[in-house]
Amino acid sequence: MRLNFYLATKNKNKLREIREILKDTGISVIPCPAGVVFPEEEGKTFEENALMKARYLKGIVKNENVVGEDSGLSVERLNGLPGVLSARFAGTDCDDRKNIKKLLALLSDCENIRDRRAEFITAVALVTPDEEKLFIGSVKGLITFTPRGNNGFGYDPVFEIPGTGKTFAELSSAEKNNLSHRSIAFRKLAKYMIKRYNVQS
Ligand code: IMP
Numbered sequence: 001m002r003l004n005f006y007l008a009t010k011n012k013n014k015l016r017e018i019r020e021i022l023k024d025t026g027i028s029v030i031p032c033p034a035g036v037v038f039p040e041e042e043g044k045t046f047e048e049n050a051l052m053k054a055r056y057l058k059g060i061v062k063n064e065n066v067v068g069e070d071s072g073l074s075v076e077r078l079n080g081l082p083g084v085l086s087a088r089f090a091g092t093d094c095d096d097r098k099n100i101k102k103l104l105a106l107l108s109d110c111e112n113i114r115d116r117r118a119e120f121i122t123a124v125a126l127v128t129p130d131e132e133k134l135f136i137g138s139v140k141g142l143i144t145f146t147p148r149g150n151n152g153f154g155y156d157p158v159f160e161i162p163g164t165g166k167t168f169a170e171l172s173s174a175e176k177n178n179l180s181h182r183s184i185a186f187r188k189l190a191k192y193m194i195k196r197y198n199v200q201s
Pocket of ligand 1: 011041069070071072073086087099120152153154155156168180182
């Protein structure tokens, strides 16, 4: 049996990354149907929001498998901010550039790179006709003083992977997918689905 799931996101960058992460698993990712408008994310955790998105889309596609994903950046010095607010950190009409600007401004008095520790976190919620399961992935890094690199999206230009000297935005998509929070969480999901549903990759 070839397994698949609807992905409960409108974010094309996430869809692209997730498809690439799962490309050799035999699991296919069906984009969210056009016209679906998700409610405001009100959860206090990535897990709550991921489940909320998956359950909402499940209510529309009914007997299908659905996966919800919620992710973001947690900065130690900012007590976990931007956290679940990552996408809208700089306000309602924000974009990646404005979010990064706000983040760097909040860390402007933090002059030692070692004090700029952060973590990217992804929660993945699988909702099928039989069950609900959660998978978590995270990766530790450091917030740079200025943005670097042109790949990726979101906070990628200011998230440096210790030991590489490079930000996520300076890595190729294959390199990022090798170590990202999203790939860790989705590989756990793939492993579970392959075992549970006996899918041959
Ligand atoms: P969500 O759509 O509510 O999960 O928002 C996720 C937000 O977190 C994105 O809009 C980005 O700002 C940030 N984010 C999540 N994952 C990544 C990543 O892999 N790179 C850079 N930013 C990310």
